[in-house]
Amino acid sequence: MKTKYYAVAVGRRCGIFTDWPSAEAQVKGFAGARYQSFPNRKEASAWLENPLYKKKEPCKSGPSPAQVGPEQRPGAIVVFTDGGCINNPGPGGYGIVIEEDGEGREMSGGFRMTTNNRMEMMAALVALEGLEECPTPIDLYSDSSYLVNGITKGWARKWRNNGWRKADGEEALNVDLWQRLLALVEALDVRLHWLKGHAGNAGNERCDKLAVAAARQPGLPVDAGYQNTTGREEDEF
Helix, strand or coil: CCCCEEEEEECCCCEEECCHHHHHHHHCCCCCCEEEEECCHHHHHHHHHCCCCCCCCCCCCCCCHHHHCCCCCCCCEEEEEEEEECCCCEEEEEEEEEEECCEEEEEEEEEEEECHHHHHHHHHHHHHHCCCCCCCCEEEEECCHHHHHHHHCCHHHHHHHCCCECCCCCECCCHHHHHHHHHHHHHCCEEEEECCCCCCCHHHHHHHHHHHHHHCCCCCCCCHHHHCCCCCCCCCC
């Protein structure tokens, strides 16, 4: 059996590992973990020097349209994201599944005190940051109306143009995450799609499991963006 090499660029302990359980222990539940597998140590070492997720050529990835929805573009990288927290606000986690070239990549992370909406946004943010050097179209699927409508209906851009105030004059929430998301969405060829959660979609279900497991991890880091706000329960829109 061929040995795989797992390069961990961001995690509890960084470096190259020759078995998945050892690598997984460094990244599972670690917010913003960045890692990738390689067929040899040379490629793993080279990636660690510049840990960007790059597309493979040609890009023919992701589930078929019947598995996701009619909006999926041919050849697009397919991303599923989900997030949530216990009690809201409370310990939270996010999960990500990226389908590219017929292969799947998973990421997850969590915070000790946060909100459902922040974790939904963080899932999309971490996924897109991992693809920020990729020119391939990206179709991202989330069951969060807050996230999807905030981008597709232009709400977040309007809030930004109004000095981060909503139409009713109240301050917009999660400004730190919206700022980063808008920058990525405007730089990438990405489309966000809403899908119904817990409705049998394999990608969505897997992300939910990753998010729940991450939220239950001990020693989660602080969500500085949440800590710097009033901490009140946020409205959905």
